Amino acid sequence: MEFPSLMLEIRNLHARLGDGREILKGIDLAVTAGEVHAIMGPNGSGKSTLAAVLAGREGYEVTAGEVTYLGRDLLALAADERAREGLFLAFQYPVEIPGVNNMYFLRAALNAQRRHRGEPELDAGQFLRAVRAKLKELEIGEDLLQRAVNVGFSGGEKKRNEIFQMAMLEPRLAILDETDSGLDIDALRVVATGVNRQRRSDRAIILITHYQRLLNYVEPDRVHVLLAGRIVESGDKSLALELERGGYAAFGSVG
Amino acid sequence: MSAVVDFPVKPETRPYLEAVAGSPGEPEWLMQHRRRALARFAELGFPSRHGEAWRYLDLRPLEQAPLRPLAATEVEAARAGGDPASAWPAAGLRLTLLDGRFAPELSRLGEMPATVWFGSMRDAIVRRPDLVGEALEALAADRDQPFAALNAGVFGDGFTLAVPEGVVVEPPIEILHLASGRSTASFHTRSLVTLGAASRVRLVEIYTGEGRYWRNDVVAVRLARGAAIDRVALVEEADAALHLAVFDATLGPDARLSSTALLLAGGTLRHDAVVRCQGEGARCGLYGAYLAAGRQQANFVTTLDHCAPRGETREVFKGVAADRAHGAFQGRITVRPNAQKVDAHMLSRNLLLGAHAAVDTKPELEIFADDVKCSHGATVGDLDATALFYLLSRGIRRADARRMLIDAFLREPVDRVEPASLRDHLLARLSARLAVLEET
Numbered sequence: 001m002e003f004p005s006l007m008l009e010i011r012n013l014h015a016r017l018g019d020g021r022e023i024l025k026g027i028d029l030a031v032t033a034g035e036v037h038a039i040m041g042p043n044g045s046g047k048s049t050l051a052a053v054l055a056g057r058e059g060y061e062v063t064a065g066e067v068t069y070l071g072r073d074l075l076a077l078a079a080d081e082r083a084r085e086g087l088f089l090a091f092q093y094p095v096e097i098p099g100v101n102n103m104y105f106l107r108a109a110l111n112a113q114r115r116h117r118g119e120p121e122l123d124a125g126q127f128l129r130a131v132r133a134k135l136k137e138l139e140i141g142e143d144l145l146q147r148a149v150n151v152g153f154s155g156g157e158k159k160r161n162e163i164f165q166m167a168m169l170e171p172r173l174a175i176l177d178e179t180d181s182g183l184d185i186d187a188l189r190v191v192a193t194g195v196n197r198q199r200r201s202d203r204a205i206i207l208i209t210h211y212q213r214l215l216n217y218v219e220p221d222r223v224h225v226l227l228a229g230r231i232v233e234s235g236d237k238s239l240a241l242e243l244e245r246g247g248y249a250a251f252g253s254v255g
Numbered sequence: 256m257s258a259v260v261d262f263p264v265k266p267e268t269r270p271y272l273e274a275v276a277g278s279p280g281e282p283e284w285l286m287q288h289r290r291r292a293l294a295r296f297a298e299l300g301f302p303s304r305h306g307e308a309w310r311y312l313d314l315r316p317l318e319q320a321p322l323r324p325l326a327a328t329e330v331e332a333a334r335a336g337g338d339p340a341s342a343w344p345a346a347g348l349r350l351t352l353l354d355g356r357f358a359p360e361l362s363r364l365g366e367m368p369a370t371v372w373f374g375s376m377r378d379a380i381v382r383r384p385d386l387v388g389e390a391l392e393a394l395a396a397d398r399d400q401p402f403a404a405l406n407a408g409v410f411g412d413g414f415t416l417a418v419p420e421g422v423v424v425e426p427p428i429e430i431l432h433l434a435s436g437r438s439t440a441s442f443h444t445r446s447l448v449t450l451g452a453a454s455r456v457r458l459v460e461i462y463t464g465e466g467r468y469w470r471n472d473v474v475a476v477r478l479a480r481g482a483a484i485d486r487v488a489l490v491e492e493a494d495a496a497l498h499l500a501v502f503d504a505t506l507g508p509d510a511r512l513s514s515t516a517l518l519l520a521g522g523t524l525r526h527d528a529v530v531r532c533q534g535e536g537a538r539c540g541l542y543g544a545y546l547a548a549g550r551q552q553a554n555f556v557t558t559l560d561h562c563a564p565r566g567e568t569r570e571v572f573k574g575v576a577a578d579r580a581h582g583a584f585q586g587r588i589t590v591r592p593n594a595q596k597v598d599a600h601m602l603s604r605n606l607l608l609g610a611h612a613a614v615d616t617k618p619e620l621e622i623f624a625d626d627v628k629c630s631h632g633a634t635v636g637d638l639d640a641t642a643l644f645y646l647l648s649r650g651i652r653r654a655d656a657r658r659m660l661i662d663a664f665l666r667e668p669v670d671r672v673e674p675a676s677l678r679d680h681l682l683a684r685l686s687a688r689l690a691v692l693e694e695t
Contacts (some may be wrong), residue, residue, distance in 0.1 A: 020267070056646050068510065083650035091648075093640045099663025111650035116650070118256075149645075165649065 006068075007033045007173055007204040013065035015053045022063070023049040025229035031173070034201040038240060039208045041226030042248045047208045048092060049178040050226070055089040056082050069173065083109075084116040086172030088180050090162035097149040102161070103131070104224030105149050110168055134167045138194050156171055156187040163194035174198060175206045180214035212244040225251050257684040267298025268401075270321035271441075272297055274409050278327050278377065283560035284568020285380060288391055292407035297421070299401040311583035311615045312525055312554050317497060322469040324409045325440040330356045339433070341463040341491040343686060345676040349575035350375070353433045355411045355442030355470075361431070363694065368422055376445060386417045387447055394475060396501050396529055403501050406473045408444045413446035413472075416458075420451035420479070427457035427485075427677060432472070434496065441469035448474070450482035452507075458486040459677060467495035475503045478510035486514045487672055489681060491688075492521030494549070501527045508534030508563070515672055517681060518545040518553045519688045525554040532566040532594075541570045542668035546661075546685070547580035547612075548692050557586040557601075561594040568599035573665050576605065576612035577692060583615040585630070601631040606638060606664060608657075638664075658689050665689075 008031040010129060015024040022153065023046045031037050041047050053060050054067065056079030069072040097105070111121040122130065135142055140160050150158050159179055166174055180188055183251065195218045198205060207214060215223075215237065223239040224231045225248070232252050243251075272293055286578070301318055302309035330353065338344070350373070351361035357375035367373050372383055379387045394402035414430050434442065450456060470492065476484060492498045498521050504512050515613065518524045530539050545553035553576075557569050570590060576582040584603040605614040618631035638660045646656035665685060672678040 017597050057644055057648075078647070078653070079644060080652055080656070083648055089648050091645070095639070097639075097645065097660070097663065099666055100642075100646075105646065105649070105651075105659070108655065109646075109651050112652060112655070113650045169649065170447055177580045188577055191613040 002078075005032055007031050007070065009068040013053070013067060014063045015049060015060050016063055018059050018061070023229050027065070027229070027231055029224065029231060031206065033204055035221040036199065036205045036207065036218060037233075038220040038223045039206060039226050040210065040212070040223065040240065040243055042210065045140065045211075045226045046229040047226060048177055049090055051175050051208055054175055055079060055087065080185075083236045084106060084113050088166055088169055088171030088174045090166060090174065090176040092178040094150050094158040094162055096151045096153075098151050100149050102147055102149050106131075106165060106168060109140065109165075112186045125146045128167065134164060137197065138164050138167065139190050147164055155182045156184065159183060159191060163191050166198060167194055170198075172202065173204050175207070175208065177208045178210060179207070180209055180211065187215065189217060195213065212240045215240045227252050262294045262297060264297040267301050267318050267321075268297045268405075270323050271405055271409065274324040274326070278411075282384065284388070285391060291407045292397055292404045293409070295398065296404040296408055297635060299404060302401055307585075308556075311581070311585070312523065312552055314360045314523070316521075317469060318645050320442040322467075322497075324443055325354055325411070325438055326357065327411060329438060329440075330354045330411075331435070331437060332358075332360070336433040337426040338545070339463045340687070341461050341489055342431055343429055343459055343461065343489065343502060343677060343680050345586055345680070346459065346693070347426040348373070349429040349431055349433040350414050351442055352412060352414065354435050354438065354440075355444050357412050357414075358433075361433075367424070370419045371422060371424060372415065372417040373428070374415060376410070376415050376447070377413040379447075383415075383417070386449060389472065389477075391445070394473070394520045396473065396503055396505050396527075400472050400501065400527070402499050403473055404444055406471050406501075410443040410445040410473075413444040416456065417449045418451055418454040418456055421453050422451070425673070427674070428610040429459045429461065430461045432460065432470065434466065434468045434470065434493065435464030435660050435690045436493070439467045441471055443471045444473075446472070448476045448484065450476075450484060452479040453481040454565060455483045458484060460486070460488040462488065462490045462492060464496060464499060465493050467493070468498040470499070472500045473503065474500070476505070476512070478504070478506050478512065479508045481509045482507065485510040485673070486512075487677065487681065488514070488526070489684060490516070490518045490521060490524060490526075491684065492524065494495050494520070494522055496521050497523040499525045501529065504528070504530045504539075506530065506532050506534060506537035506539060511538045514542065515542040515668055516543040516555070517669065517685065518543070518547075518555070519684060521551065523552045526556070527556045529558045530560065531659065532561045532568070533563060535563045536565045537563065539566040539569075540658040541568075541572075542671065543572045544665045544668050545574045545582050545686075546665060546688055546692070547575065547582045548577045549580060550578070551580045552582075553580070554583045554585070557600070559586075559588040561588070561590045561597045561599065564593065564595045564597070565588075566594060566597045566603070568597075571668050572603045573668055574603070574605040574614060575608065575661055575665060576614050577608040581613045581615075583617075584633070585617045585619075587619040587621065588629065588631075589621040590627055590629065591622050594624045597624065597627045597629070599627070599629045603633045604664075605635045606661065607635055608637065610659075647678045657691070661692075662689055
């Protein structure tokens with residue numbers, strides 16, 4: 001099957017919050033299928049806003065620019081449509097949802113996406129087998145899945161649950177919003193393994209991160225520096241090491 | 256019943272005073288009680304919306320179009336047919352009240368320990384007046400609540416259960432309250448459950464029917480020392496039906512009451528729980544959920560009176576109001592001066608879906624003892640936007656995502672119900688109602 005080589009194209013994206021504050025001030029970004037991109041920036045640079053705008057979260061207003069995803073106008077799609085078209089956001093702070101069983105939720109999501117693609121839905125047995133295989137890869141206990149979504153999960157468990165969902169849903173474009181923050185070295189390695197398993201010539205991954213540490217395990221093809229709502233520099237993985245040595249100030253004004 | 260009366264009469268009560276109260280051959284003490292109760296009803300009249308107790312329920316349709324009580328002779332025998340969807344499929348013992356009358360052909364009173372009395376109220380009045388005399392004398396509700404007074408005056412039948420000391424009735428007992436739809440009328444049943452010391456029972460009450468009717472019921476429960484009752488009430492009445500029910504319980508020392516009520520369908524629904532923790536160490540759990548859509552009205556009213564030390568109360572009520580519906584919770588807990596070390600917590604949480612729905616929640620604590628732990632919480636809000644976005648971001652469609660969150664919200668009071676097959680039945684009924692919820 002032919003995939004358009006250009007997975008995501010962001011042109012001059014401006015976005016502001018409900019209170020009028022402009023956070024994204026002209027983002028340009030092109031992501032090709034098969035690539036891993038890292039977007040690095042300090043607190044307040046617009047990292048999470050970018051992730052939220054791409055995922056379609058309410059509360060943000062796009063004031064200029066376009067986003068094309070697989071040849072389609074991404075901003076014209078509702079959040080759930082974007083997800084069914086293969087976009088996935090791993091949250092920085094995954095919310096707890098009491099009363100909604102983790103397995104039930106994941107199966108509903110997976111089948112909603114399969115229905116959309118014209119694929120047959122998984123029955124309970126098939127789903128469980130797929131789940132067990134992925135759980136093993138990510139060293140997540142099955143008991144975690146019997147609970148409500150993220151309820152009582154530690155920070156590390158929540159992040160691993162995000163990667164587990166990504167592994168089950170197999171998105172075309174995965175955006176990981178500071179997935180590495182708050183993780184100890186073992187959890188980080190597990191998460192990195194999960195991300196690396198996602199890599200395929202017809203998929204792309206955007207890692208949004210503050211620290212360079214994750215990039216030791218998930219090697220990016222391109223690195224971008226985000227400062228005050230703009231991408232001020234792009235380069236290869238050596239740019240991340242440069243950032244670690246010199247800090248963000250070397251690239252311009254932070255605020 | 257003579258139409259000549261010598262007590263003050265509010266005009267809206269007249270259609271009910273003219274109803275035949277009771278059945279021929281009832282003992283004189285009962286007839287006297289009925290007359291007193293009807294006089295009280297006539298004096299009180301329909302409740303005013305200006306008073307706190309009834310301000311959240313609109314009863315004008317009932318005032319304008321009275322639904323007279325169905326006479327005994329008018330209740331037809333049951334026609335054959337399958338169980339209604341609301342009935343619990345795994346129920347072993349079942350007593351059915353059809354249009355307010357015991358229907359033996361639809362009941363299975365089954366095998367009970369010989370010392371346990373389980374039967375209709377009319378049967379108990381004839382064969383065991385010693386058991387029921389007390390419930391048929393005035394409950395506090397009969398003095399204060401006009402519809403409880405009316406019920407005491409005109410009730411046609413009910414169910415009775417008396418369990419002696421130390422007996423545990425294992426299988427849950429189902430009471431099926433059916434409205435056939437053949438008459439546009441009101442049904443009044445008065446029921447009594449008496450549990451001896453250290454006895455235990457599980458009760459499942461299913462309320463369902465067709466057509467236009469007014470169900471006005473009173474269930475009284477008396478628990479002796481150490482007795483325990485787990486009670487579930489599932490209310491799925493017809494759209495044009497009114498359902499006003501009073502659940503009146505008195506707990507002796509170390510007795511335990513757990514009551515879970517689901518108000519899932521019906522035009523006008525109100526559940527009043529009046530509980531007196533009279534003995535030391537009495538424990539009361541009141542749980543409920545309402546799902547109100549269209550133009551439904553659903554009210555939970557709880558009145559807890561702690562009269563003795565070391566009592567415990569937990570109340571968790573969840574409500575969802577959509578479209579133009581109106582939900583309300585009024586909870587009062589009173590802790591008397593001698594009721595030290597009482598531990599009472601009340602929670603009312605409500606979701607308001609849409610601009611035209613309404614929710615009122617009014618928790619009250621009256622605390623007169625100084626060494627107690629009491630708290631209350633009340634919230635009204637929309638679905639958690641962050642949780643909703645999380646589900647959408649995984650590709651779940653908006654309507655499905657909202658339904659998942661509403662289900663998760665409402666199921667909390669149900670999650671503690673045992674046995675599992677009953678809990679699953681209640682959750683299945685909840686899901687069925689949610690599936691047809693079309694939010695505007």
